Amino acid sequence: MIQTKLATTVASSRVALNVASRRNCLRFMSGGGSSELRKTGLYDFHVARGAKMVPFAGYSMPLSYGDVGQVASHNNVRNNVGLFDVGHMVQHIIRGGSSLKFLEWLTPSSLGSLSAYQSTLSVLLNEQGGIIDDTVICRHPEATWYVVTNAGRRDEDLAWLQARLKEWNESERSMDGKVEHEVLNDWGLIALQGPKAAAHLQRFTDFDLSTITFGKAAYLSIQGVRVHVARGGYTGEDGFEISIPPADTVEITSLIVGTDGAVQLAGLGARDSLRLEAGMCLYGHDLDEQTSPVEAGLSWLIGKDRRASADFIGAQTVLKHLQKGACPRKRIGLIVSGAPAREGAKIIHPDSEEELGTVTSGIPSPTLGKNIAMGYVKNGDWTKSGSKLLVEVRKKVREAVVTKMPFVPTNYFRG
């Protein structure tokens, strides 16, 4: 369980095991694969600005900056603009004549229907239809794809991609052209997030940002440096993820952050509460290799044509789960009364007292002032929004109402 002694919480926020909870971090650390923590190109930049650095996904990353608390940092992104270093995430380029077919083998998404510089959330699936990782895939011209995956799954993803790539290139399926895979090691990736992000970023480029709507991307020039800018993020707010060549990362980030205080730096603490309010999953908590995209409530990313062709890895399980009533579990949102329910809390049926499942993420929502949580339950009538369930926190049951996600409405720029 994540409940800890006060001493542990205090100690862990100091030695920085604590992000959303102590267990979260321990699990992420184990995903790093090495005891030596990696650093993004912005490590010194963070330290110079008073960051509290913590181990996360094998990297030393900012939890918070100076005296700015998690709630203040969270609210700043909801109301103004904040900047996150997400350079720990893995950026890939996949290209080659048969790359569309290759990626459609690895994922259930209709990637062929994407236009140039359009992206989609997707999942890498194993043979059992379980999620190896969630990912954002952006189509570029000329059979090229820009793909971002989770830092905490770096080793697993790279091993999977390399093995499948070899298999693909050795088979006849690659006859339209072999597939190449490049990892953009040490490239910077920053996320400028919040309702004032666009107006702020526009100050640094001649490119008309209103031409990039949510889910679209472009290469544009900032101070003579060509950067990849994708509109979206992990907060539910309007914003941009900006990919920067290694040599220019510090300079471009410093330029965007400026010195006038208009952009506040934000860390992992705020990132977790923002994504949970937006109903977004965190791999290792809300998603894992035993969970199908249908169970995870991500059926929308499984393309109609892909259901018909059923030619992606894991299709058998996924198609079975898509049949009415055949999905064994469902991810649900909850609003919990009294104590916040955290990861691991049992979800119980109020009448039968049957244990239906567990909470996978939960926090007191800074925006709503209510305790929000997501978790998995056995499939049944109770997954409908408005259903009343119970959640056990510290051996006491608390009332919980099934609630549609996102908990806080998204604020994307759709043009």
Add this chain to the structure above:
Amino acid sequence: MFTGRLCRAAALSRARISSRPVALPFVRSAYRSIVTTRYTTDHESVVFDTETGVGTISITDYAQSSLGDVVFVELPNVGTTVNQGDQIGAIESVKAASDIYAPVSGIVEEINKELDDKPGLLNKVDDEKGWLCKVKLSNPSEVEGLLTADAYKAHCESEGSS
């Protein structure tokens, strides 16, 4: 840095609480009120009044600062008998849930009901409304076994530098 400063702040504010009027001259010395403040390595404090035999339990300033914005406090029921080290409640911040352990044994006499509506009182530095509960001690000698302000400060500093 950060850590040491907070500890010193905590030590100073507690020192102030412990100054209380001493008994009138005609009262026998055995009944004089002596107020002692002690700390645990779990970052709880007890302000023990020998006259009433009651200890007031709080979390330290260092702890509240590390937890951040407190949003919910769970406290034991009045009348509960607790043993030193028993879990008696929990404090929830946006960041994490933390258990509270009884620093001393006894019977819970009073809980701070104001925390139901205003859990943020725990984050108010130097505000005497931020206590958790009052326990009638069954074994007052336990107080002497807890950390002094200096020992607690040293404990915080060793955590901060480790």
